[in-house]
Amino acid sequence: MCGIIGYAGSRPCAHGVLLSGLKALEYRGYDSSGIASFQCGQIEIIKAKGKISELEKKIKDKPESFCGIAHTRWATHGEPNEINAHPHRVEGVTLVHNGIIENAAALKKAYEQRGIVFKSETDSEVACACLAILYRSEKNKLKVLREAAKILKGSYAFAIMFEDEEGVIYGMRKDSPLILGIGEEGNFLASDLSAFIRFTRNYATIDEDQIVRITNQEIECYDSDLNRVDVQVQKSEMDISTIEKGGYDSFLLKEIHEEGRVVMDTIHHYMKNSLQELSKTMIDLKKYHCIYFVACGSAYHAGVLAKNLIEKYARIRCECEVASEFRYNSPILDEKTLVICISQSGETADTLAAIRMVNKMGVDSCAIVNVKGSSLEKEAKYVLPTLAGVEISVATTKAYCAQVAVCCLLALNSCMDRLSSLQLHTIEKQLQKIDMYIDKLISDTNLDGFVASIMNKKNVFFIGRGIDYALSMEGALKLKEITYIQAVAYPAGELKHGTISLIEEDTPVMVLISDEKLVDKSISNMKEVKARGARILLVIREDLYHESIEADEVIFLPKVSEFLQGIVSIVPYQLLAHHLAAKMGCDIDQPKNLAKSVTVE
Ligand code: G6P
Secondary structure, eight states: OOEEEEEEESSSOHHHHHHHHHHHHGGGOOSEEEEEEEETTEEEEEEEESSHHHHHHHHTTSOOOSEEEEEEEOOSSSOSSTTTSSOEEETTEEEEEEEEETTHHHHHHHHHHTTOOOOSSOHHHHHHHHHHHHHHHOOOHHHHHHHHHHHOOEEEEEEEEETTSTTOEEEEEEBSOOEEEEOSSEEEEESSGGGTTTTOSEEEEOOTTOEEEEOSSOEEEEOTTOOEEOOOOEEOOOOGGGGSOTTOSOHHHHHHHTHHHHHHHHHHHHOSSOGGGHHHHSOOGGGOSEEEEEEOHHHHHHHHHHHHHIIIIIOOEEEEEEHHHHTTSOOOOOTTEEEEEEESSSOOHHHHHHHHHHHHTTOEEEEEESSTTOHHHHHOSEEEEOOOOOOOSSSOSHHHHHHHHHHHHHHHHHHGGGSOHHHHHHHHHHHHTHHHHHHHHHHHOOOHHHHHHHTTOSEEEEEESTHHHHHHHHHHHHHHHHHOOEEEEEETTTTTTTGGGGOOTTOEEEEEEOOTTTHHHHHHHHHHHHTTTOEEEEEEEGGGOOTTSOOSEEEEEOOOOHHHHHHHHTHHHHHHHHHHHHHHTOOSSSOTTOOSSOOOO
16 A cells, blocks of 8 residues: 655666656556655656556656665555656655544644645655654754654655755654665565565665664664664565566466465475374464454455354354454454454554554464564464565455465365364375365366456356355455456345345356355355346366266366365356456556555555
């Protein structure tokens, strides 16, 4: 949710470096962008509405610079236009901001009375004014930043330049990510590593309320009392190919093709050969009376699936709630409750707020999280990593599969004593070749009939029972996210209680069937909609299919244990969303209105 980068370099290449960083951060927001850089002792600002490519066009003829800050925006306060785009400048202070200043309205009034004329509708310009006003009377910039941190409420990561201090960038953060990059030809500040990984692998995290000051040669870090503190420089192992398309038309398609590998990497992190290894690498859920899964978007759907498996096989009560509701619904938590927050980015504001609340209550917390060093990872009592690598496409695919894989292992570990040795052996064998099931499904699935059936339709329904319902929710979300077609998931048996009134001649209904115990029930539900004219697009485990099932189009899933079914069954739905979006000419990796990392509540 908004990406920021700052670069203080030894060579005049700041525009190129910042643009490259913005492109890597574009997943965080892409409705407008801007760069501020030092030009002969003055700060020049260039902004553009739309994608980074628009900014690139405007900046290409400008003289290069040694030092600058840049921003890609996901609008919160004020519509996406050039005026509201960052950087913002008030008097001698220029900044870029990620986050939300919650007391901006009150501060704005007060600052107007002190002579500030605001140009934009943003809270970020108010933050800039706060610094500028403090700087009128206090010339120590560190003290200015420390005072501003006391005044500004909400969340922020700032990169700040003062016009009278050429070549220097200040940064500070609260509840929004900001990390340092330490290079040979300059230093960086950015929302995440991918922004500067092409230039340096050396990085350091910045703690909440710390203030940093970077030049081309130096990095200084201060605590909230302005005492100098050391930074711990680490080396990133990030694979640069993960931030390149590598011959695919979109990151989304590339990331779907990586699913076999990332699921395998994730499983190998917890076990190599035997399921018994899970007792050492997983959390023992049996000591809890209740497990809460808390997450947003796709991660929430992974939680719904986990709840189903754990309740069914381990007989431990589970709840699953979206993070923005969880906090305000007064959940009943005690020392026998474990709250598991699931998040790809580890920075989703609602999920973070949920874990903070849980930690404050003294209740055990756990994070299933993809990004190492993220806030969620740092704040959870227990961490179960997913090893999906960097995911660029805004709509998640491979990271979701890795989350489902961890949920399946968690469920397996909690019910091993209830499974026969034959069942355990079968699951172990299937786990060892789970990547082959996924790869084969990706290469063999022909979705032409499905695509043609949904093309130009206004509504699509996804139905299923049990884990198939959890997967249907994810399938519907994928379709909505990248094709903008209205898609709704329903438990197969529930559709007739109202929603069936929307079924018309040729309305596409996606039916997912992977559970032998529920197959007959789901087929009855399928017939109910078929009788009302629906076009049935069936995704079914191959061994459950027989000729008398009247579907208009069919795709087959391999038969694997129910624990692993979720990892493979989602693949056709992800491919379907991709193929439709490609045919409709949609922007697959950067769908409208979305952002990958939603760092506002
Ligand atoms: C945003 C994205 C979704 C994602 C959700 C949760 O809304 O657009 O695709 O599932 O955030 O993100 P997280 O990083 O917490 O998994």
